[in-house]
Amino acid sequence: MKLVTFRHDGRTSIGKIVEDTIVDLPRADAQLPSTMLELLQGGAEAMERARASKVTAGNAVPLAAARLLAPVPNPSKFLAIGMNYRKHVAEAAKVGVHTPPTQVWFNKQVSCINGPDGDVHLPRVSEQLDYEVELCVVIGQRCRHVQPQDAASVIAGYMVGNDVSVRDWQLRSQTMTIGKSFDTTGPTGPWIVTPDEVPTPAALRLRLWVNGELRQDDVAGNMIHDIAAQIAHLSAAFTLEPGDLLATGTPSGVGVAMDPPSFLKAGDVMRAQIDGIGTLENRVVAEPC
Known part of the structure; x- marks a missing residue:
């Protein structure tokens, strides 16, 4: 469904x-x-x-x-894990981002949520706007201390996400939250696909194009911490609620790690796609006055 x-x-x-x-x-x-x-x-x-x-x-x-x-426009939490694909970890080291051996989570403020075709604002205060295609998990029931083997039972479904990031604001903040939460930087959708239609999430292929150029291409099975481990880790700390969104990490190919870096400009079009889930297509526009 x-x-x-x-x-x-x-x-x-x-x-x-x-x-x-x-x-x-x-x-x-x-x-x-x-x-x-x-x-x-x-x-x-x-x-x-x-x-x-x-x-x-x-x-x-x-x-x-x-x-x-956006399928869930008002979740209580929008959480995202950083450095969760092996090749992305390697490319992040090029820009001085090193990952500890534990899961690294941050908040995306829910005010950043955007729809599957909504414009993304190029901030007036930064020229370092970047893209990150991600598989997004929607929590379906209130839960705490979920064991990995039980994690599938608390998932309502899956969406495509684009963890749009303002890199200079992200990298100078200890928590990354501000640089991940600018208004419009959380496109999600186009719908929630229920788990019965996604029998093997690890087989899902994630891709992202900028202006028709393929930038990211990987499968969810290359996550370092799989979805079950993510839910177990988070629910050990706090209660997850129906509608909470978990962005499960992005593959390699982000603009900040290119040589030279390639950031998004007004007029660029991002197309984020996960086979079997759907597609987001968001245009970058100058932040309105």
């Missing part, structure tokens, strides 16, 4: 994709909510109701006529 947050005819709602149609879920079933966070908080019962909803004349929205938004 592919779950979306969308806008159509001035109305924002949630739905599921059936071929080229969106089933508007609260119109299909009055017991379903109109926001993704509430749907995820509804747990297995709400998800089964969504799965059972059928296309009818009263709830069908043509996919081509709708604007897809």
Whole structure:
């Protein structure tokens, strides 16, 4: 099942994709909510109701006529792991970033969340804007102290993410949070794909193009810390909530590690794709005054 947050005819709602149609879920079933966070908080019962909803004349929205938004626009947490692909670790050493032997996590402030086709702002205070395609995990239930073998049971689904980074602000901050959290620097989507459609997450291929030039290309199986280990590590420290987003790391090929570095400019188009999940396409624009 592919779950979306969308806008159509001035109305924002949630739905599921059936071929080229969106089933508007609260119109299909009055017991379903109109926001993704509430749907995820509804747990297995709400998800089964969504799965059972059928296309009818009263709830069908043509996919081509709708604007897809960030699937979870208001999570309580948006967390990301750094240096989690082997080749990315090697390239990061070129710019003086060295990784300790433990998982390294940081916050992306939720105000950075952007949609699958939203413009990304080139900040007025920096010219070092960079891209990072990532597999994004959506948590589906409140959990703490999750064991690795149980981690799959708390996942609601997967999305494409682009951990857009303002490198100079990132590298001069001890926590990286500011440089990872500028407004619009968290494109996610285009939908949440439920785990039944992703039987082997490690086999997923991640790619990112800038203006049609392939920059990143790797498979999720090359993570240093896999998704189960990430959930176990985080939930040992604090409670994960439905709708929380985990960006699971980026492959090599980022602009800051190129020789010479190649940062994004106004007019550039980033296309982030994960086979079997979907595609984000975001244009860089000058930050509005």
